[in-house]
Amino acid sequence: MSGHERKDVHNSDVPILCQACEARHKGICGALDPDQLVRLSKSTTKHVHAREDELITAGEEPQRYSNVMGGIVKLTKLMADGRQQIVGLQFAPDFLGRPFAGESKVSAEAATEVRLCSFPKTVLEEMMQESQGMEHRLHSQTLKELDEAREWMLTLGRKSAQEKVASFLYLVATHIDPEREIDDKPIVVELPLKRSDIADFLGLTIETVSRQLTNLRKSGMIEIENNRQVTVPNLAKLRNCTEQNLDT
Amino acid sequence: MSGHERKDVHNSDVPILCQACEARHKGICGALDPDQLVRLSKSTTKHVHAREDELITAGEEPQRYSNVMGGIVKLTKLMADGRQQIVGLQFAPDFLGRPFAGESKVSAEAATEVRLCSFPKTVLEEMMQESQGMEHRLHSQTLKELDEAREWMLTLGRKSAQEKVASFLYLVATHIDPEREIDDKPIVVELPLKRSDIADFLGLTIETVSRQLTNLRKSGMIEIENNRQVTVPNLAKLRNCTEQNLDT
DNA sequence: CGACGCCTTGATCAACTTCAAATTTTGTGG
DNA sequence: CCACAAAATTTGAAGTTGATCAAGGCGTCG
Numbered sequence: 001m002s003g004h005e006r007k008d009v010h011n012s013d014v015p016i017l018c019q020a021c022e023a024r025h026k027g028i029c030g031a032l033d034p035d036q037l038v039r040l041s042k043s044t045t046k047h048v049h050a051r052e053d054e055l056i057t058a059g060e061e062p063q064r065y066s067n068v069m070g071g072i073v074k075l076t077k078l079m080a081d082g083r084q085q086i087v088g089l090q091f092a093p094d095f096l097g098r099p100f101a102g103e104s105k106v107s108a109e110a111a112t113e114v115r116l117c118s119f120p121k122t123v124l125e126e127m128m129q130e131s132q133g134m135e136h137r138l139h140s141q142t143l144k145e146l147d148e149a150r151e152w153m154l155t156l157g158r159k160s161a162q163e164k165v166a167s168f169l170y171l172v173a174t175h176i177d178p179e180r181e182i183d184d185k186p187i188v189v190e191l192p193l194k195r196s197d198i199a200d201f202l203g204l205t206i207e208t209v210s211r212q213l214t215n216l217r218k219s220g221m222i223e224i225e226n227n228r229q230v231t232v233p234n235l236a237k238l239r240n241c242t243e244q245n246l247d248t
Numbered sequence: 249m250s251g252h253e254r255k256d257v258h259n260s261d262v263p264i265l266c267q268a269c270e271a272r273h274k275g276i277c278g279a280l281d282p283d284q285l286v287r288l289s290k291s292t293t294k295h296v297h298a299r300e301d302e303l304i305t306a307g308e309e310p311q312r313y314s315n316v317m318g319g320i321v322k323l324t325k326l327m328a329d330g331r332q333q334i335v336g337l338q339f340a341p342d343f344l345g346r347p348f349a350g351e352s353k354v355s356a357e358a359a360t361e362v363r364l365c366s367f368p369k370t371v372l373e374e375m376m377q378e379s380q381g382m383e384h385r386l387h388s389q390t391l392k393e394l395d396e397a398r399e400w401m402l403t404l405g406r407k408s409a410q411e412k413v414a415s416f417l418y419l420v421a422t423h424i425d426p427e428r429e430i431d432d433k434p435i436v437v438e439l440p441l442k443r444s445d446i447a448d449f450l451g452l453t454i455e456t457v458s459r460q461l462t463n464l465r466k467s468g469m470i471e472i473e474n475n476r477q478v479t480v481p482n483l484a485k486l487r488n489c490t491e492q493n494l495d496t
Numbered sequence: 497c498g499a500c501g502c503c504t505t506g507a508t509c510a511a512c513t514t515c516a517a518a519t520t521t522t523g524t525g526g
Numbered sequence: 527c528c529a530c531a532a533a534a535t536t537t538g539a540a541g542t543t544g545a546t547c548a549a550g551g552c553g554t555c556g
Contacts (some may be wrong), residue, residue, distance in 0.1 A: 002347075006261060007330045037425070075398075077398065077399070077402045079402070079406065079491055080491060080493060081493045083406045084406070085401055085402040085405045085406045087398040087401045087402070088398070098391070099387070100388070100391075101391060103396065105395050106401070132380055132383065135380065135383055135384060136383060139347070139383060139386065139387040139388065139390060140348070142347060142350075142387060142390045142391055142394055143346070143347070143390055145394055146390055146393055146394045146397060148351065148354050149397035149398055149401060150323075150325065150335040150336070150354060150397055151325070152401060153325075153333055153335045153355070153397060153400060153401055153404055154325045154327070154333040154335070156404040156405045156451065157404045157448075157450070157451025158327065158331040158332070158333050158451060159331075167268055191474070200393060200405075203404065203405025203406060216276075224334060243328060243329075245326055245328060245329045
């Protein structure tokens, strides 16, 4: 064992906090060198938030940024009369918080229990000054979110209720384990949202969501284990439901 | 007049091409110093595209980036069965093209006659290496587009047909002259889209768009001059229609 | 003029919402 | 662990909104 220099010898420089962290590699922290990582980790706090905790309030300027370490965060917009729209879901190791920009235009709420790794705005801004890599990572994440938002605009504007619900299930199923390929093996999908949230994500009512889930169950696309768990026997088939071609 | 040193004396260093350009200040070129500006302008071509010209094709990787100098560009997504959704409109001096990323996930088409100032991908990437400012500007534009996309998700998911059409008119009216404040003076709005495009932007059918325009006309919110021109006597009132509170 | 593209209007229809229970699940305290 | 209350979900019936189908008008261009 000894006598053999491990590739990871430099891990000794990496804060313990960060060693097992996804954000360290796939998230924004991947842009940092060990020195910066140490500095950042000094002002870092980890926190577990319960479901329903408000993480960012629309109209306020958050003073801290975070990496999502675990759990799922929902981003919402609210109208004066109470109508609501969920405009995005964030999974680990997504970055949470709006770079530069003053107040956030969306609220962020823990959809499940969420683990965050947070740090002051100022420290991140410092590191953005030092290395281009950091802004580049943030920019990449913003581009990804923009793609997702536009994809969802298509869902909201042009898909039927059935397609919407299938699209939601497909989205969640494919984000649980991003490595997984679309094969024929059944997947147990843990739903991060309750029906009313799913409705707010899809621009539907809870009743319609419920009915469409029932339809998908009856047509064998899914099995409903309980309110928060659905089994998808065949993901490829479910994907077909996200964009039905009703021609011919 | 002479004998008085003008602030703009350095304009002599700025390519003639760029001197009257909006993008030079408000667009991404604002991040460049005169030297870079000269270099960029050397590989720059201006081009006028007719309405309906396809500027970027979804699924292809564009080799050139552009600044929108004039006119309006629509970004669209298409489903296999022909359903379409417009996911964004771009006005001068917006940047057009997807940094880094491989293929574009949206198509871009000239909604009106459009003037573009284009340059090879490689040159922009060079300048991103040299100065942080450039990536920062691009990042800012991406953030702006993300905000707009999410705002529109609320419109698509949660607003009534009437509110959607009012939202569209309000969006266009407020983008014609971004300087203008919301006062009571009538505005003549040049619609950049025909009815079927408005429908694709709002997730409606042309018939519904037409009917809602008629409704807004009958209720005095707008005057319809012709298919492509609408007068808004009172923008503030129109804004109220974008989010009606039907309570009480 | 006549054809075509675009828009409007009317009538009917279907999808989704709303309203109203009934049922199941979840959480809490004894 | 059970009982019970509260919350969430499902289901049914009726109502609305917006879609679809169909016809006609208007403007432009050859």
